[in-house]
Amino acid sequence: MVITVGLVGNPNVGKTSLFNRLVGARQYVANWPGVTVSKIEGATTWLNDTLHIIDLPGTYTLSSQSADEKVTRDFLFYTPPNVTVLIADSVNPQQSFYLLIELLELNSNVILVMNSIDEAKKLGIKINKFELQKHFGVPVVFTSAKTGEGIDELKNLIVEVARGKHIKKVVFDYGDLESIILKIEKEIPDSILTNKRFAAIKFLEEDKEIQKILSPYIKIDYSIVKETSTLIPSIRYSHVENIIKEAYSGKSLNYQRTINDKIDHILTHKFFGIPILLVIMYLVFKFTFDVIQPISDYLESLLSLLSSYIKSFGNNTFISLISDGVINGVGGVLVFIPNIFALFFALGILEESGYLPRAAFVVDRIMYKMKLSGRSFISLLLGFGCNVSSIMSTRGLPDEKERIGTILVSPFISCSARLPVYLMITSIFFNKYKGEVLFSIYALSILITALSAYIINKLFFKGEDVPLVMELPRYRIPTLRNIFIYMWNKGSHFIQKAGTIIFAASIVIWFLSYFPSKGHIETSYAAYLGKIFVHLLKPLGFNWQIATALLFGGVAKEVIVSSLSMLYGFAESDLISAQSLLSQSISNISAYALLVFILLYIPCFATLASIKSETGSWKWVLFSVLYSFTIAYIFSLLVVILGNLIF
Amino acid sequence: MTLDKVPVGAKVKVININNSPIKHRLLGIGIVPNSLIEVVRGSPLGDPRVYRVFNKLISLRNSEASSIEVEFLNDYIPLSLASDGEYIISAFSAGQQFLKKISLLGLNVNSNISIKNGEIYFKGKKINLGHGMKEKIFLRRL
Numbered sequence: 001m002v003i004t005v006g007l008v009g010n011p012n013v014g015k016t017s018l019f020n021r022l023v024g025a026r027q028y029v030a031n032w033p034g035v036t037v038s039k040i041e042g043a044t045t046w047l048n049d050t051l052h053i054i055d056l057p058g059t060y061t062l063s064s065q066s067a068d069e070k071v072t073r074d075f076l077f078y079t080p081p082n083v084t085v086l087i088a089d090s091v092n093p094q095q096s097f098y099l100l101i102e103l104l105e106l107n108s109n110v111i112l113v114m115n116s117i118d119e120a121k122k123l124g125i126k127i128n129k130f131e132l133q134k135h136f137g138v139p140v141v142f143t144s145a146k147t148g149e150g151i152d153e154l155k156n157l158i159v160e161v162a163r164g165k166h167i168k169k170v171v172f173d174y175g176d177l178e179s180i181i182l183k184i185e186k187e188i189p190d191s192i193l194t195n196k197r198f199a200a201i202k203f204l205e206e207d208k209e210i211q212k213i214l215s216p217y218i219k220i221d222y223s224i225v226k227e228t229s230t231l232i233p234s235i236r237y238s239h240v241e242n243i244i245k246e247a248y249s250g251k252s253l254n255y256q257r258t259i260n261d262k263i264d265h266i267l268t269h270k271f272f273g274i275p276i277l278l279v280i281m282y283l284v285f286k287f288t289f290d291v292i293q294p295i296s297d298y299l300e301s302l303l304s305l306l307s308s309y310i311k312s313f314g315n316n317t318f319i320s321l322i323s324d325g326v327i328n329g330v331g332g333v334l335v336f337i338p339n340i341f342a343l344f345f346a347l348g349i350l351e352e353s354g355y356l357p358r359a360a361f362v363v364d365r366i367m368y369k370m371k372l373s374g375r376s377f378i379s380l381l382l383g384f385g386c387n388v389s390s391i392m393s394t395r396g397l398p399d400e401k402e403r404i405g406t407i408l409v410s411p412f413i414s415c416s417a418r419l420p421v422y423l424m425i426t427s428i429f430f431n432k433y434k435g436e437v438l439f440s441i442y443a444l445s446i447l448i449t450a451l452s453a454y455i456i457n458k459l460f461f462k463g464e465d466v467p468l469v470m471e472l473p474r475y476r477i478p479t480l481r482n483i484f485i486y487m488w489n490k491g492s493h494f495i496q497k498a499g500t501i502i503f504a505a506s507i508v509i510w511f512l513s514y515f516p517s518k519g520h521i522e523t524s525y526a527a528y529l530g531k532i533f534v535h536l537l538k539p540l541g542f543n544w545q546i547a548t549a550l551l552f553g554g555v556a557k558e559v560i561v562s563s564l565s566m567l568y569g570f571a572e573s574d575l576i577s578a579q580s581l582l583s584q585s586i587s588n589i590s591a592y593a594l595l596v597f598i599l600l601y602i603p604c605f606a607t608l609a610s611i612k613s614e615t616g617s618w619k620w621v622l623f624s625v626l627y628s629f630t631i632a633y634i635f636s637l638l639v640v641i642l643g644n645l646i647f
Numbered sequence: 648m649t650l651d652k653v654p655v656g657a658k659v660k661v662i663n664i665n666n667s668p669i670k671h672r673l674l675g676i677g678i679v680p681n682s683l684i685e686v687v688r689g690s691p692l693g694d695p696r697v698y699r700v701f702n703k704l705i706s707l708r709n710s711e712a713s714s715i716e717v718e719f720l721n722d723y724i725p726l727s728l729a730s731d732g733e734y735i736i737s738a739f740s741a742g743q744q745f746l747k748k749i750s751l752l753g754l755n756v757n758s759n760i761s762i763k764n765g766e767i768y769f770k771g772k773k774i775n776l777g778h779g780m781k782e783k784i785f786l787r788r789l
């Protein structure tokens with residue numbers, strides 16, 4: 001039998017960790033991040049059954065007010081799984097039990113999982129399983145995603161519940177409101193909704209969606225609904241407190257509290273909070289791009305060895321395709337893989353330990369001005385390394401507006417791939433003012449990112465604020481197992497998705513520069529394309545060689561360096577001949593415009609592929625290309641116009 | 648009074664949640680009428696701030712906290728917001744240095760003070776305290 005299992009719970013209770021425990025690291029884990037669906041599915045076999053497990057976005061309520069709440073609600077409402085597993089935090093169970101009461105009003109095949117039981121034990125908290133089973137009327141299991149305790153028991157329970165085992169249905173009483181609930185239930189036509197009690201309660205809670213469906217049928221004074229909308233949650237919480245009084249005993253939580261408060265006092269300190277954040281981010285960068293660099297360099301030298309080994313077999317079309325096209329093209333991206341994994345390793349530590357939400361908290365005020373929140377700050381900062389990792393890290397952002405906004409502006413953060421290009425151009429044209437020119441480009445990068453975040457929010461989200469109702473979880477010491485799972489789940493995506501796109505693009509580019517004249521770039525299709533494209537770029541003072549290089553740079557920004565070298569026929573290291581050739585072909589003002597253009601024009605292929613996979617829509621890819629090209633053109637043109645006026 | 652106006656260290660009781668796009672989430676998190684909230688600390692730029700709700704730390708922007716109506720607990724009124732009357736000091740919410748400073752003035756937990764026309768009197772003598780200090784002293788009305 002195939003049993004579908006939905007995992008429901010507040011953010012940070014351990015849904016994903018438990019999911020990984022249930023599905024096992026070797027099992028297939030698919031990922032569909034997107035506008036409406038952002039749930040993760042995986043399957044495992046247990047005895048004679050297949051458990052199809054769905055990890056739903058974390059939520060505090062089953063209302064339909066925000067996008068992430070709606071994903072979970074709609075899933076449970078319209079396509080209820082065979083078994084719904086509510087994962088509760090054993091240490092701080094109030095919010096979990098509240099969600100459980102809501103869930104029990106909606107579905108009946110529910111299991112209550114008391115997770116993080118290891119922490120509860122360590123703190124001396126005693127939980128009475130039978131009291132919980134009695135009050136909620138569902139089977140209860142104690143688990144720890146850290147030690148693996150209770151996982152098999154949970155799997156057994158899932159199978160039993162799917163086969164029809166129930167304890168008893170508990171109805172949570174709303175006192176004086178019961179008569180109103182009953183009246184509404186009676187007014188709901190059978191053909192509209194079947195789960196009438198849930199619908200009636202949600203109606204009284206001012207749930208927009210249910211109100212829309214029911215309002216033609218329900219006759220009620222809406223001033224009553226104003227009151228019931230806060231009264232119902234209040235009553236639920238009083239049930240929660242009563243149950244906790246019965247089921248919980250043992251030590252209070254003061255010990256945990258003081259340690260947490262002490263760490264927070266330092267990490268979110270009025271004066272040290274921001275400097276500490278900067279130091280930590282600096283260390284992450286250092287680790288990702290310096291400490292790991294030897295591995296990347298080694299990989300790069302291996303790849304170029306391979307390429308020249310293949311070339312040693314002769315000089316024909318096929319060999320050129322493999323060495324110039326596939327190995328140089330795909331390899332150019334593969335060399336970033338150690339950096340990407342290192343980045344996610346470091347981020348994994350920050351996330352698992354509980355620091356990331358604190359970092360978001362510390363910088364939120366600054367990000368708020370751009371209609372983003374503190375959480376997107378971390379994502380954007382990563383963009384200075386690589387825009388792809390920046391876009392991929394937006395998966396952690398729960399607000400859809402913010403997630404899309406962050407994804408769309410992140411290409412304006414000047415990634416490390418652009419640096420070699422800047423270095424080449426500045427050393428040819430602005431050798432004396434290298435530092436100043438580079439600084440101005442990075443400053444422009446930050447400025448345009450902030451501006452775009454604002455514009456995009458205004459354009460698509462009508463200036464709506466992104467809320468920051470965020471939990472700061474208790475600090476934990478991260479386990480290596482979790483960090484490796486985190487790193488692999490986030491990083492392997494890069495190999496799969498970007499890898500396939502880069503592979504295809506590399507072949508296309510190779511084809512364009514090899515044919516029709518077998519390697520003579522001047523008369524290749526690529527040059528032909530560049531000569532068309534350059535018409536558009538004439539006002540900026542660019543020539544066809546630059547146009548072609550920019551076209552190729554669309555694949556990966558570093559490609560501009562090698563393209564320009566190829567097109568001008570000089571060796572990359574030979575700066576003197578480069579200087580004379582290139583410096584004669586465009587003016588200094590156009591050279592600066594070129595820097596600006598390279599910073600801003602279309603995101604590279606890997607970035608576009610990530611935009612597609614993370615937003616799930618070509619619409620945003622198209623927008624990103626058009627928007628960034630327009631911005632690049634406007635700003636470069638401004639440079640040329642102002643430059644000509646001043647100098 | 649709304650939650651964003653409550654000084655750090657104070658504990659308050661929720662009265663009502665006004666309509667806003669995050670109303671349901673706030674209710675779900677446990678910010679319901681009659682629940683207790685402690686203002687734990689502010690971020691370096693003062694906004695957002697962290698609140699303790701049922702032992703969980705929740706960060707809210709001031710604009711979000713302003714949709715939550717609260718009142719002080721009778722035995723936990725910050726001196727900075729106390730009206731005229733007789734009080735007893737119930738707690739201080741600050742570190743060692745503050746405690747040293749305050750004990751130099753002779754003030755302790757359980758000391759009686761009175762407020763007349765907004766001035767503070769201790770043992771019949773008027774004492775001057777800065778606003779920052781007043782926010783860290785909590786009183787019970789007698």
Ligand SMILES: Nc1nc2c(ncn2[C@@H]2O[C@H](COP(=O)(O)OP(=O)(O)O)[C@@H](O)[C@H]2O)c(=O)[nH]1
Pocket residue numbers: 009010011012013014015016017018058115116117118119143144145146147351352353476482
């Ligand atoms: N000690 C302990 N930590 C846990 C347990 N389950 C999850 N965690 C930690 O809690 C944090 C949040 O877990 P995660 O699975 O991401 O929660 P989610 O937001 O519900 O998906 C991570 O740092 C986990 O390592 C547990 O049973 N015991």
Ligand SMILES: [Mg+2]
Pocket residue numbers: 012015016017
């Ligand atoms: Mg998760």
